Amino acid sequence: MKKLRSYLETIVEVDDADWNYFSSRLIKREFSKKNIFLNVGDIENYISFIEKGGVRLFIPKADEEKEITFGFCLQGEFVSAYDSFLTQTPTLYQLETLMDTTLWSISYADLQDVYRTTKIGNTIGRFTAEKLFLIKSKREQSLLNDTAEQRYMNLFEERPNIIKQIPLKYIASYIGVTPQALSRIRKRIS
CATH class of the missing domain: 1.10.10 (Arc Repressor Mutant, subunit A)
Structure with a gap:
């Protein structure tokens, strides 16, 4: 959890009260390699910080060779089926660990509570959303150009x-x- 606080402090100063409130809502989740932890049709309920490991985001196909990988998240990054998380609607893709992976996750409901209650919540949320948007936008432009x-x-x-x-x-x-x-x-x- 120290890695997560260090990461957040590169964005905004985090006082102990806000950190304690936020961290009390985190859930540690551990997955073995090649574990699909979010399936097509599931609603993403978490945004997670990868303490160790890595995740791929992909569209499954009947023929595994035709699966479409469109994202990777590694140690020190956030991962989520973010569109499903924001809209609380079923996802059209899957998340799979590529190695043994440890996540610190916060639920949608708890994150909304952190936004309302802490001084840092909205700043961190906005920064994370902006970063995810820029990664997606850059990839789309690269595929086109x-x-x-x-x-x-x-x-x-x-x-x-x-x-x-x-x-x-x-x-x-x-x-x-x-x-x-x-x-x-x-x-x-x-």
Whole structure:
């Protein structure tokens, strides 16, 4: 939980009273590798901070090779099916751990309470929403404007931990190519 407080304090000064109120509502959740902890049709009830591990966001398909990975969240980042969380409606995608993962989660109801009660709640909420929006917007623009090789290089430069920790088949899906095409891209670059 110390990592979460340190992260929040990069956004805003967190006094002990607000931290105690907020942290008393956190739930520690631990998942083993390859655990789908949110399925299509479920309503996302949590926004979570990844203390350790990693998660992929993907659209499942009958043929596993055709699944579409559209997001990764690693240690020190927040993860949620955020659109489902905000609207409290069923999600159209799944969240799966890529390694043993520990999350500190807050429920939708508890987060609304933190927003109403603490001085920092709204600031943290706005910052998190803005950051998630910017990541999504940047990815969409990259898919529309960049070549697959540029998308891979951007990922390599901006989020090198993904390249080190995530299986290549998921990275290929994320940048919109087949694993074979990614292999050719990696060969050309090296």
